[in-house]
Amino acid sequence: IDVCTHNVVVVQYRDEGYLVLDGLLSPEECDALRDRMSEITEQMDVPEHCRTQFSTDHDEQLKKQGNADYFITSGDKIRFFFEKGVFDDKGEFIVPKEHSLNKIGHALHAYEPLFKAVTHSPKVQVMTEPSSAKVCESLGLANFLLKEQGSMKCIYIYIIMVFSITFFGTVGGAVLIHGEVVHRSAANTSDASRHVYTFHIMESQNTIWSPENWLQPTEELPFPSLYT
Structure with a gap:
């Protein structure tokens, strides 16, 4: 990529707050991630007390998931969060497992090799300053430097794994x-899934991670450096 184009996209990112990049992953890489996720979904064993449906409403989530302990303590684990209406009154699935999930989080980047490889790939690393970036969480480019100087030094990366008319970009592309x-x-x-692998990258140099953030590093899983 030439310097002029590079400068244009960096300015667009800073001015508009987002950037759509095609071709971060190949279709084959997306297929591999989806296949692995299908295996994880098929093998999931969800405890009875966790068979609750995910809600973006804070108060509703606290009520449904026991003061949100299942969610709050998921930062260093792989856990399952469900859509509404997927269980009967006995907690049994009434839809296929693969259609029941809202998301799986929040440590795929740490424990699943395929997702870890994508998260720490050179195509992602090149967007940051070496040794100063850390991966905060995951739920699943080249030549772009998007180091921010703002008060919140964080990039959210959404990788599109399946075609959907509701997405910007193409399969394998990324929304920053x-x-x-x-x-x-x-x-x-809709009747179509919106499979996306997303992870968050933060600037660690001269940065204090707020203790008020729900997601916190643990002894079992400190925030890993992107350059590992």
């Missing part, structure tokens, strides 16, 4: 969102 941009994903009411 600035850490200061408030963003949300509305409920998927």
Whole structure:
């Protein structure tokens, strides 16, 4: 990529708060991630007390998931969060498992080799300053430097793993969102899945991670350096 194009996309990212990049992963790499996720989903054994549905409403989530302990303590684990209406009154699935999930989080980047390889790939590393970036969480480019000087030094990276008319970009592409941009994903009411692997990268140099953040590093899983 030439210097002029590089400067244009960096300015766009800083001004608009997001950037769409095609071709971060190949279709084959996306297939491999989806296949592994299908295996994880098929093998999942969900404890009865965790068979609750995920909600983005804070108060509702606290009520449904026992003061949110299942969610709050998931930062160093791989746990399952479900859509509404996927269990009967006995906690049994009433839809296929692969259609029941809202998301799986938050440590795929640490414990699943395929997702770890994507997260720490050179194509992701090149967007940051060496040795100063850390991966905060995951739920699943080249020649772009997007180091931020703002008050929140964080990049959200969403990798598109399946075609959807609701997404920007193409399969294998990525949407980068600035850490200061408030963003949300509305409920998927279509018949098509919206498979995305997302992870967050923070600047660690001269940065203090707020103890008020719900996600905290643990002894079992400190935030790993991106350059590992």
